[in-house]
Amino acid sequence: MKNAIAFALILSGLAAAPSVLGMYYTTLIIPIIAYSIALLGLNLLFGYGGLLSFGHAMFMAVGAYASAVLGTKLGVRSFEVQLLVAMLASGTIAALIGLLCLRYATIFFSMLTLAFGMIFHSFLFKFYDLTGGESGISVARPSLFGMNFTSISKTAFLVGPFYWYVLGVFLAMFAIMAVIVSSPFGLALKAARDNERKTAFLGVGVFRVRYVAFVLSAVYCAVGGAILAVSIGAADPEQSFWTQSGNMIFIIILGGLGQLFGPIVGSLSFTLLQDALMANTQYWRFAMGAALALIIIFAPRGILGLITGLFERKR
Amino acid sequence: MEMLLRAFGITKTYGAFTALSDISFDVSKGEVVAVVGPNGAGKTTLVSTLSGLYRPDSGDVIFEGRSVLGLGPAALALRGLARSFQLVTVYPTFTVEDMIAVGAFARAGETFRLWKPACLYKAERDEVREIAAAFGLSHRLSTPCSALSQGEKKLVDIASALTLRPRLMLLDEPTSGISSADKHRIMETLLDAARRCGVESLVLVEHDMDLISRYATRVIGLKAGQIVADMRPDAFFRDPEVIDTLVGKVPHHALG
Amino acid sequence: MATVDLLFAALFNAAVLFLVTAGLQLIFGVQRIVNLTAGSLYAFGAYFGASVFEWFSAQGGPAVLLLPVLIVAGLLAGQVGFLVERVLRTVYGREEAFQLLMTFAFVLMFQDVLRYVWGAQPRLLADLPSVYGMIAIGAFTFPAYNAAVIACALLVAGLLWWLIDRTPLGHIIRATAENRQMAEALGANTRRINMLVFMLGSMLGTVGGALVIPTTAASLEMPIALIVETFAVVVIGGLGSIRGAFLGALIVGLLRALSLSYFPEMEVMSIYLVVVFVLVLRPYGLFGKAAA
Amino acid sequence: QNTPLKIGIIAPRAGTAAYIGENGLRSAEWTAKKINEAGGIAGRKIELVVEEETNAKETLERARRLVLQEKVDCIQGGYSTGVTLPMAPTLEDMQVLTIFWDGTTQDGVKETMPSPKYVFKSTDNECEAVMASLIAAKHLKGQFKRIAAISPDYTYGRNVWTAFKALNKKFGIDAEVVSEQWSSFSQLDFTSNVAALKAAKPDLIYCVLGNADLPIFMRAATSAGLTDTARMVLVQAGHQHGQLKKPFTPVGTLLCYNTMYFAKPNPSAAQKEFVDYYMDRFKDYPHWECERAYFAMNLYKAGVEKVVAAKGGSWPKPEEVAQAMEGITFESFGGPAAMRKDHIAEEVFYGGFGTHDNPYDVSTLQTPYSYSASVLQKPPGADFWGWLETATFPV
Amino acid sequence: MLSVEGVSVDIAGAPILHGVGLEVKEGEIVCLVGRNGAGKTTLLRTLMGQLKPRTGEIRWRGALISGRSPHHIARRGIGFSPEESEVFASLTVAQNIAFGTWTRPTARPAAERIALAYEVFPKLKTYMQRGGAELSGGERKMVSIARALALDPDLLLLDEPFEGLSPAIIPTIAAGITSIRAAGKAVLMAESNVQHIPEYVSRIHVIERGEIVFRGSLEAARSDPGVRGVVSGLA
Numbered sequence A: 001m002k003n004a005i006a007f008a009l010i011l012s013g014l015a016a017a018p019s020v021l022g023m024y025y026t027t028l029i030i031p032i033i034a035y036s037i038a039l040l041g042l043n044l045l046f047g048y049g050g051l052l053s054f055g056h057a058m059f060m061a062v063g064a065y066a067s068a069v070l071g072t073k074l075g076v077r078s079f080e081v082q083l084l085v086a087m088l089a090s091g092t093i094a095a096l097i098g099l100l101c102l103r104y105a106t107i108f109f110s111m112l113t114l115a116f117g118m119i120f121h122s123f124l125f126k127f128y129d130l131t132g133g134e135s136g137i138s139v140a141r142p143s144l145f146g147m148n149f150t151s152i153s154k155t156a157f158l159v160g161p162f163y164w165y166v167l168g169v170f171l172a173m174f175a176i177m178a179v180i181v182s183s184p185f186g187l188a189l190k191a192a193r194d195n196e197r198k199t200a201f202l203g204v205g206v207f208r209v210r211y212v213a214f215v216l217s218a219v220y221c222a223v224g225g226a227i228l229a230v231s232i233g234a235a236d237p238e239q240s241f242w243t244q245s246g247n248m249i250f251i252i253i254l255g256g257l258g259q260l261f262g263p264i265v266g267s268l269s270f271t272l273l274q275d276a277l278m279a280n281t282q283y284w285r286f287a288m289g290a291a292l293a294l295i296i297i298f299a300p301r302g303i304l305g306l307i308t309g310l311f312e313r314k315r
Numbered sequence B: 001m002e003m004l005l006r007a008f009g010i011t012k013t014y015g016a017f018t019a020l021s022d023i024s025f026d027v028s029k030g031e032v033v034a035v036v037g038p039n040g041a042g043k044t045t046l047v048s049t050l051s052g053l054y055r056p057d058s059g060d061v062i063f064e065g066r067s068v069l070g071l072g073p074a075a076l077a078l079r080g081l082a083r084s085f086q087l088v089t090v091y092p093t094f095t096v097e098d099m100i101a102v103g104a105f106a107r108a109g110e111t112f113r114l115w116k117p118a119c120l121y122k123a124e125r126d127e128v129r130e131i132a133a134a135f136g137l138s139h140r141l142s143t144p145c146s147a148l149s150q151g152e153k154k155l156v157d158i159a160s161a162l163t164l165r166p167r168l169m170l171l172d173e174p175t176s177g178i179s180s181a182d183k184h185r186i187m188e189t190l191l192d193a194a195r196r197c198g199v200e201s202l203v204l205v206e207h208d209m210d211l212i213s214r215y216a217t218r219v220i221g222l223k224a225g226q227i228v229a230d231m232r233p234d235a236f237f238r239d240p241e242v243i244d245t246l247v248g249k250v251p252h253h254a255l256g
Numbered sequence C: 001m002a003t004v005d006l007l008f009a010a011l012f013n014a015a016v017l018f019l020v021t022a023g024l025q026l027i028f029g030v031q032r033i034v035n036l037t038a039g040s041l042y043a044f045g046a047y048f049g050a051s052v053f054e055w056f057s058a059q060g061g062p063a064v065l066l067l068p069v070l071i072v073a074g075l076l077a078g079q080v081g082f083l084v085e086r087v088l089r090t091v092y093g094r095e096e097a098f099q100l101l102m103t104f105a106f107v108l109m110f111q112d113v114l115r116y117v118w119g120a121q122p123r124l125l126a127d128l129p130s131v132y133g134m135i136a137i138g139a140f141t142f143p144a145y146n147a148a149v150i151a152c153a154l155l156v157a158g159l160l161w162w163l164i165d166r167t168p169l170g171h172i173i174r175a176t177a178e179n180r181q182m183a184e185a186l187g188a189n190t191r192r193i194n195m196l197v198f199m200l201g202s203m204l205g206t207v208g209g210a211l212v213i214p215t216t217a218a219s220l221e222m223p224i225a226l227i228v229e230t231f232a233v234v235v236i237g238g239l240g241s242i243r244g245a246f247l248g249a250l251i252v253g254l255l256r257a258l259s260l261s262y263f264p265e266m267e268v269m270s271i272y273l274v275v276v277f278v279l280v281l282r283p284y285g286l287f288g289k290a291a292a
Numbered sequence D: 001q002n003t004p005l006k007i008g009i010i011a012p013r014a015g016t017a018a019y020i021g022e023n024g025l026r027s028a029e030w031t032a033k034k035i036n037e038a039g040g041i042a043g044r045k046i047e048l049v050v051e052e053e054t055n056a057k058e059t060l061e062r063a064r065r066l067v068l069q070e071k072v073d074c075i076q077g078g079y080s081t082g083v084t085l086p087m088a089p090t091l092e093d094m095q096v097l098t099i100f101w102d103g104t105t106q107d108g109v110k111e112t113m114p115s116p117k118y119v120f121k122s123t124d125n126e127c128e129a130v131m132a133s134l135i136a137a138k139h140l141k142g143q144f145k146r147i148a149a150i151s152p153d154y155t156y157g158r159n160v161w162t163a164f165k166a167l168n169k170k171f172g173i174d175a176e177v178v179s180e181q182w183s184s185f186s187q188l189d190f191t192s193n194v195a196a197l198k199a200a201k202p203d204l205i206y207c208v209l210g211n212a213d214l215p216i217f218m219r220a221a222t223s224a225g226l227t228d229t230a231r232m233v234l235v236q237a238g239h240q241h242g243q244l245k246k247p248f249t250p251v252g253t254l255l256c257y258n259t260m261y262f263a264k265p266n267p268s269a270a271q272k273e274f275v276d277y278y279m280d281r282f283k284d285y286p287h288w289e290c291e292r293a294y295f296a297m298n299l300y301k302a303g304v305e306k307v308v309a310a311k312g313g314s315w316p317k318p319e320e321v322a323q324a325m326e327g328i329t330f331e332s333f334g335g336p337a338a339m340r341k342d343h344i345a346e347e348v349f350y351g352g353f354g355t356h357d358n359p360y361d362v363s364t365l366q367t368p369y370s371y372s373a374s375v376l377q378k379p380p381g382a383d384f385w386g387w388l389e390t391a392t393f394p395v
Numbered sequence E: 001m002l003s004v005e006g007v008s009v010d011i012a013g014a015p016i017l018h019g020v021g022l023e024v025k026e027g028e029i030v031c032l033v034g035r036n037g038a039g040k041t042t043l044l045r046t047l048m049g050q051l052k053p054r055t056g057e058i059r060w061r062g063a064l065i066s067g068r069s070p071h072h073i074a075r076r077g078i079g080f081s082p083e084e085s086e087v088f089a090s091l092t093v094a095q096n097i098a099f100g101t102w103t104r105p106t107a108r109p110a111a112e113r114i115a116l117a118y119e120v121f122p123k124l125k126t127y128m129q130r131g132g133a134e135l136s137g138g139e140r141k142m143v144s145i146a147r148a149l150a151l152d153p154d155l156l157l158l159d160e161p162f163e164g165l166s167p168a169i170i171p172t173i174a175a176g177i178t179s180i181r182a183a184g185k186a187v188l189m190a191e192s193n194v195q196h197i198p199e200y201v202s203r204i205h206v207i208e209r210g211e212i213v214f215r216g217s218l219e220a221a222r223s224d225p226g227v228r229g230v231v232s233g234l235a
Ligand SMILES: Nc1ncnc2c1ncn2[C@@H]1O[C@H](COP(=O)(O)OP(=O)(O)OP(=O)(O)O)[C@@H](O)[C@H]1O
Pocket: B014, B015, B017, B019, B037, B038, B039, B040, B041, B042, B043, B044, B045, B046, E127, E133, E134, E135, E136, E137, E138, E139, E164, E166
């Protein structure tokens, strides 16, 4: 119930954004939503499953490149098709490397995902005929439900039809994730996080549960990546560099690990924080690092934890 | 009597050290088998081998007519063989209700149902309540496991395994760390709940002779990886030689 | 002769990698913290070493003292580990993810600190390797300085192995890593031990950075670029194992040298492919142990 | 109008490209100060709003902020093609005057916007490499038989190496490729590469390194004796000429300085003033990105003032300025510079053979050769590879 | 030797111990008896400095030790064997046992201290080189107690020392504890299992819901109805 109210609040906030916030902040919200979608997936894996991946930027990049290759190189403009292919491609890659990575749960899993992420990164560099090398590929404006929107400017497209489209996708993906984490599957995933051996003896195929979570998280990341690519207008290899994966984890922690609203709260605060810092100091990295350190020390449950903590204290 | 589990010729080594050598026995329906023996005799190793956690170097374990080797804990649990560990294992972040539910969903084959919230499964929820009630945990359903006392943790631990409706349960020192005042109550609760949940046989590792004499129907004595005794409790306690090698002097109740 | 050249290059490469990785391994092996700042500390050591030696030369210090001056500079630079540890200490009790992230926060901060102090221009020491001249063996020659760095790496490897595997202090350190509370209850001053280890690990990184400055340049991309390569070494060798770092560095160094001359296209990827290969066969690396 | 003109600058400040961004920024600030001292652009002072160039996503957001929040009149900057590529269509779409300092690799420009209206690109990045080939063909023909290459593994490196081989063939130079080294980005240790190169025994090494890796490589190459047997062609020497110290930059190394050579004999007054200022203030030798920033700022100034002079009175619209900028020619640091009708800049490139005969601690050019981009750059609409084959070069 | 006065302890905001008072004198063996969750472990961890008391004082040989860090307390001569043994998995049995000799040098030579530990648990000698992770539950317990002994403490805190130990070995340990006492050392052990309370204890303290409800000798305890209630689970 509380969740439903919070979600309604966030949704109405996002729906009101284009008319309340200026153009600029509205364009900022698209990457925020894109990250939220991707992080819904990563949160499933890391927050609920306890598996810290240091390579998930790779799956966002897969989404971005799927959209770029389809739209720019193959002329498939339909965003629905692009999303579908992105999800399939990412899911397939995850299904393959998941077989290797998921044999371990602790720091070794992190290292393996990092290694695969970097292999993918160097793949993007090497096969420049396909991927455009270090400059990446530009992403053409997609069509939405078969409509082409060529008459309006790119910004108008982004804050107009694309915004609503993305909001719709987010709504759907969020609802699906809300169900997943509260399903028996979500329970089993968390159980495996808390005690792997015990969970196996409760008849749960721990590997399979984690495997499904891994593939799902990759699919979510691909959707986020494809949306992000449209708002940037390009897919570039930097999106798959390990520091990007680090940022993704940063955002989840910032929002609140293993909490359904963590991703949206995290990416909102992260983007706004970074925006404010970048506009005000050239040493914004230092400030971001300091902010991260402070959050880790003083708000281990992230901003959501702070908020709920306030509520609880009031009562 | 119907045979449930048969182990034969089991040898298990850790490197150069042989923890179990050529162990054979079977467990029939309705038995409560106590495994006793000095520390390091191989009791935990035996339980782990029977429950598919370790693979023996030689020998085989047949459960319900099929070999358990290579099956893995999860599949074995679903086939009706459950176990508990020497140290209590609860999920610190779970409520008692959720913890017990994990096994119920697994047994019902619903672990991979991603599209329906867990709270909507009425049958499983009822079952969880029923089992919790059998363990006297009804008032604890929404308590986080981390806030339970040691004894309650033990109960939740075992209750969660019972949702699998196992035919055979292996319990590794179910009462260690439980205060003497609560031991009998817990043991009785446990046996009663197990019977109600359809458990046909129990194998338990135990050091407490008092409990064994009261509840076991059979005693297997293990020493240095070998079975040195396999008899009914009354015979066991009447055999000074066996008692001496396995238990030493039975201590008496200092406050009794 | 060509192969001798190549082999020597690979060894030097491995020595440098080892120095950085050893610090990372020490800290991981003991504190179970994957220290992402290893790269930053390395870069810091390099910048600091360059500045100290420039200052030393400006005071009229003789160039022959290059090696000792750099080592001292590296040791001094390692003191920054003190600061890092003070902050890191606040999350010792928490899950490893938080500790990893804390070091990530430091990576972010270090980037700007380095730029603030040293600016954007890469720093390098001109023509210093030739201070020690060349060693000639038969037809082939190599810089004596590089040989000195290799020797330093070997020395460090030996000392570390001895410290961790053979001394009571090493055992106490390992026990602390595993169960801080219990070690403490047995009289180990774990605060001091954690600090000691972290400082030691940091110093290995900064000394490594300072030692290689005569053969490389300190630059802003150093921290981020290096950490990935370091991870390759660590993963191949096994997390937390000094022996693993040693072997891993050797493998990566050799691999790089070989792929450079035989299939240059695959240079970068070959390293990661080996990483994956090793992990498939030996998940915890060649010398790694499963986390307890 | 008395409000200041807002000019957004986008430049890298961290990581590999930080040094380049720093050069551009310093020059942009100096140029703006100079223009303001002389009365501004058509009477309006300039105010710079600086944003950092990082990855494509963030940089695009920064650019949007400049346009939508800061409401800048013009955006200048941009270094890496990966960033300018998505930026160009976005800014074109937002109808913002944009002048890129850099970021124009062949593969990148091929696909972006055939005829932009508001966006102006820099000279093709490959110009300096074509120049290197021309100088080599002219002065070194016959002196090399075995060539090797070392480059970071990226499009630019592969392109210019391919171009070098193609031009060699075109000029009848028959050289065997004995080794190709593709280093990783920001590689910090080159002993293995040097060893591999040494083993291949080349007599000319075509080196496309340009960041901190260039001096590192050169120092390793020198100390291993590689430079004794092979002549070095440093295509991107201009990136790091301040670090190409004499001990490891042998006389005779072919150095390409891109569009600015700080020690140019008889420099223009502006260059002299700037170089003196720069060397005095920052204790460093300015490089080509300084010229690019200077060029961009003055191009904008010239465009605005041209319309204002023609129209008088009201402040010109961006599209009017854009139109006026097409075809403008003026004196930049390095010499006459122009903006082509197809929005690609034309500047002068410098290169030559190194000498130690100078008052600096770094190598400079014995005889600076200069080439206009009109010679080094494909004509409007042409394909780079096709043009390489058909064009006639002054060799 | 050890005196505890009015100690109250909270865990995570919840009060667990309420004004606990206790004394252990030289050469005494004191047993703390109580049911699960009564607060025995909490009290021992507080004595060890792992938990900080909210109120009250803990004195060791007259000096205030409440609030000091655990390593400090250990070095002053208090050895601890926790409930879950907590044997170091990354060290061998021998290294586990030698641990205290590295952190706390005493007048007694290290070899002698180690030898004493093995004397109490001779079985451990056979797997000195085995890793801590490779032990059975009971073996861990033995290592844990032996390790505390080798610290050469003046007071031993043993949390459920007989848990998981086979009855066969209990007489050996009892003999060991008696010999410790003979050397002038004191023992404070926590027990939840009355069958494990040795005959030779000097005094017992019964703890219930964080409060000491009985202090006295075994004989007195036997006839105390309150104690009998706790023991038989009727309290
Ligand atoms: N992983 C291992 N490697 C080597 N030896 C092991 C390993 N695990 C157990 N052992 C040894 O095998 C023997 C049997 O161990 P096991 O845990 O089965 O004993 P147990 O009968 O359960 O004893 P306890 O009553 O003390 O729990 C012990 O001597 C133990 O040291």
